[in-house]
Amino acid sequence: MKIAAVIVAAGRGTRAGAGDPKQWRPLAGRSSAQHAMQVFADHARIDRLVLVLHPDDLAAGNWPAQPAADIVSGGATRSASVLAGLRVLEGACDRVLIHDAARPCVSAQVIDGVLAGLEQTPAAAPGVPVVDALWRGENGQVAGMVDRDNLFRAQTPQGFHFDSILAAHRAFPDGATDDVALAQRAKLPVTITPGSEDNLKITLPEDFARAERILRERHGHQAG
Numbered sequence: 001m002k003i004a005a006v007i008v009a010a011g012r013g014t015r016a017g018a019g020d021p022k023q024w025r026p027l028a029g030r031s032s033a034q035h036a037m038q039v040f041a042d043h044a045r046i047d048r049l050v051l052v053l054h055p056d057d058l059a060a061g062n063w064p065a066q067p068a069a070d071i072v073s074g075g076a077t078r079s080a081s082v083l084a085g086l087r088v089l090e091g092a093c094d095r096v097l098i099h100d101a102a103r104p105c106v107s108a109q110v111i112d113g114v115l116a117g118l119e120q121t122p123a124a125a126p127g128v129p130v131v132d133a134l135w136r137g138e139n140g141q142v143a144g145m146v147d148r149d150n151l152f153r154a155q156t157p158q159g160f161h162f163d164s165i166l167a168a169h170r171a172f173p174d175g176a177t178d179d180v181a182l183a184q185r186a187k188l189p190v191t192i193t194p195g196s197e198d199n200l201k202i203t204l205p206e207d208f209a210r211a212e213r214i215l216r217e218r219h220g221h222q223a224g
């Protein structure tokens with residue numbers, strides 16, 4: 001059983017504010033992309049890593065030498081970037097985990113959960129149950145309550161039987177917000193596996209400080 005991970009790092013991080021793209025800014029001594037890649041590189045069951053880069057970063061030679069990965073140029077959308085990563089793995093793996101470079105605090109436990117989920121269904125991904133009450137707002141006022149039962153916040157890595165997700169990407173070239181959404185369009189059953197509050201995606205400027213705190217606690221003095 002060959003298992004690969006595709007780390008998508010071809011976005012520009014516009015919501016994270018000015019400066020370098022979020023996946024390349026230093027966090028506890030390394031970039032977010034490098035932290036994320038290292039967790040997959042250190043995992044005993046992952047055989048190969050693919051890093052998908054923005055064409056500008058590729059042209060400028062802006063990516064970490066370690067850990068070792070196949071380097072691929074991404075597309076204008078997240079789905080296009082994922083497909084570029086999948087293409088280089090065709091015929092070379094049985095399972096693939098697709099992960100955001102902007103989620104630096106992923107853990108081996110979250111990865112293990114996804115791999116266990118893939119024993120049940122062709123797709124599996126981590127989710128965190130919604131615990132807060134949910135309101136629907138209109139013009140700044142509460143207009144109603146939304147039932148929180150059975151709602152989850154989606155995370156990555158999202159895992160798949162390789163041939164199933166490649167076929168889904170090819171069948172729906174217009175893409176979807178993430179690979180689970182695409183799997184849903186392709187009618188693949190998706191097992192929800194345990195996510196983690198720590199496995200945040202850096203999206204807004206305030207997310208950097210939270211990710212840095214988690215990484216410093218995890219790595220202690222080694223993180224610099």
Ligand SMILES: Nc1ccn([C@@H]2O[C@H](COP(=O)(O)OP(=O)(O)OP(=O)(O)O)[C@@H](O)[C@H]2O)c(=O)n1
Nearest residue numbers: 008009010011012013014015076077081101102
């Ligand atoms: N064309 C794209 C767009 C996104 N991503 C990657 O997909 C992940 C999650 O996407 P998101 O948080 O939306 O990243 P950005 O598109 O970079 O952010 P923004 O929407 O704020 O510009 C990130 O690791 C990002 O680099 C990608 O590889 N290719």
Ligand SMILES: C[C@](O)(CO)[C@H](O)COP(=O)(O)O
Nearest residue numbers: 100154155156177178201203
């Ligand atoms: C893939 C993802 O991280 C799952 O939570 C997410 O869909 C990325 O895009 P978003 O635009 O920030 O929702």
